[in-house]
Amino acid sequence: MQTKLKPDWAGQDWLSRLVNLLISTKPLYAVMKYQARQVIIKTAEKKGIPWRESCQALQAEGVETKLSSLTNPDVVYPDYYQVPFHAYSQGNLCWQAALEAPAATYAMALRVWKDEDLTWEEAQKKLRANFYQVLGQYSPEVVTDVLDLGCSVGISTLSLHRYYQQQQVRTVGLDLSPYMLAVAQTLDKEGQISKWCHSQAEKTDFADNSFDVITLQFVLHELPNTATEAIFREALRILKPGGCLGIIDNNPRSPVIQNLPPALFLLMKSTEPWSDEYYTFDVVGTLEKVGFKHQSTQSVDPRHRAIIATK
Numbered sequence: 001m002q003t004k005l006k007p008d009w010a011g012q013d014w015l016s017r018l019v020n021l022l023i024s025t026k027p028l029y030a031v032m033k034y035q036a037r038q039v040i041i042k043t044a045e046k047k048g049i050p051w052r053e054s055c056q057a058l059q060a061e062g063v064e065t066k067l068s069s070l071t072n073p074d075v076v077y078p079d080y081y082q083v084p085f086h087a088y089s090q091g092n093l094c095w096q097a098a099l100e101a102p103a104a105t106y107a108m109a110l111r112v113w114k115d116e117d118l119t120w121e122e123a124q125k126k127l128r129a130n131f132y133q134v135l136g137q138y139s140p141e142v143v144t145d146v147l148d149l150g151c152s153v154g155i156s157t158l159s160l161h162r163y164y165q166q167q168q169v170r171t172v173g174l175d176l177s178p179y180m181l182a183v184a185q186t187l188d189k190e191g192q193i194s195k196w197c198h199s200q201a202e203k204t205d206f207a208d209n210s211f212d213v214i215t216l217q218f219v220l221h222e223l224p225n226t227a228t229e230a231i232f233r234e235a236l237r238i239l240k241p242g243g244c245l246g247i248i249d250n251n252p253r254s255p256v257i258q259n260l261p262p263a264l265f266l267l268m269k270s271t272e273p274w275s276d277e278y279y280t281f282d283v284v285g286t287l288e289k290v291g292f293k294h295q296s297t298q299s300v301d302p303r304h305r306a307i308i309a310t311k
Contacts (some may be wrong), residue, residue, distance in 0.1 A: 006252040010279035042109035055099040066182040072198040096178035101153040128159040130300040135246040143212040146171045149201045150219035156182025170194045202230040206238045221278040239311040251305035255282045
């Protein structure tokens with residue numbers, strides 16, 4: 001049987017339109033948003049992720065005192081970033097989202113291998129290693145400058161830095177949420193990351209040809225297509241000649257994602273407002289349109305794909 005290009009519950013198919021109609025019903029949306037949070041939290045705590053304790057620990061470490069120093073007053077938040085998602089009414093622009101993001105990230109990796117007896121630490125390590133194995137095949141021979149776009153709370157950034165650290169790299173994490181960056185800086189206890197940067201990924205202040213490697217790790221599904229294309233153009237500008245762009249995100253062709261039970265895809269779409277655009281978006285075609293050379297698209301685990309392009 002031929003593999004479908006995307007899930008039936010995404011795009012303009014009748015099932016997708018029905019799901020969107022249900023989500024648009026405010027009382028039902030409120031219930032789904034609550035249920036989505038409960039599913040995530042219960043999955044995390046069942047596997048030993050200290051969800052509530054980790055939030056309290058971050059607050060005890062003074063995470064909230066870092067906000068002002070990390071906030072760029074010149075940043076303008078685009079409309080797409082000011083809508084509810086991930087079950088938070090304020091999206092990523094609030095403390096609750098930022099404080100819970102580490103535990104949610106660890107839980108996400110566990111869902112990939114839900115039938116395997118892995119700890120959350122093992123699952124997270126496996127998730128990143130699978131991506132870096134592909135990324136490393138196309139990275140420049142010498143890597144000195146690395147950028148993690150849409151870095152969230154820095155778990156991806158710290159992991160990326162460790163992958164390249166033998167080359168003594170300068171690693172930068174960039175995100176549009178200063179709340180997320182405050183948590184990232186707090187988690188970066190040894191100060192390994194050169195800079196946590198508050199900026200739009202579409203409009204950075206970096207000079208042309210600044211980085212050898214740029215990653216977008218689990219970012220594209222949170223963006224409208226117009227923003228994704230703008231970010232690709234900016235990434236091309238700030239990559240050095242021969243530099244590598246590595247993307248990991250949900251795989252529209254994944255049988256696991258395509259066959260999610262109705263309850264789960266309803267919950268997912270209720271917290272991911274750009275799902276329809278992402279699952280029908282021609283990522284490779286857009287990379288080539290803006291000037292990248294596509295190198296590889298590979299399935300790296302049951303749910304995700306890696307896309308590699310070079311300048």
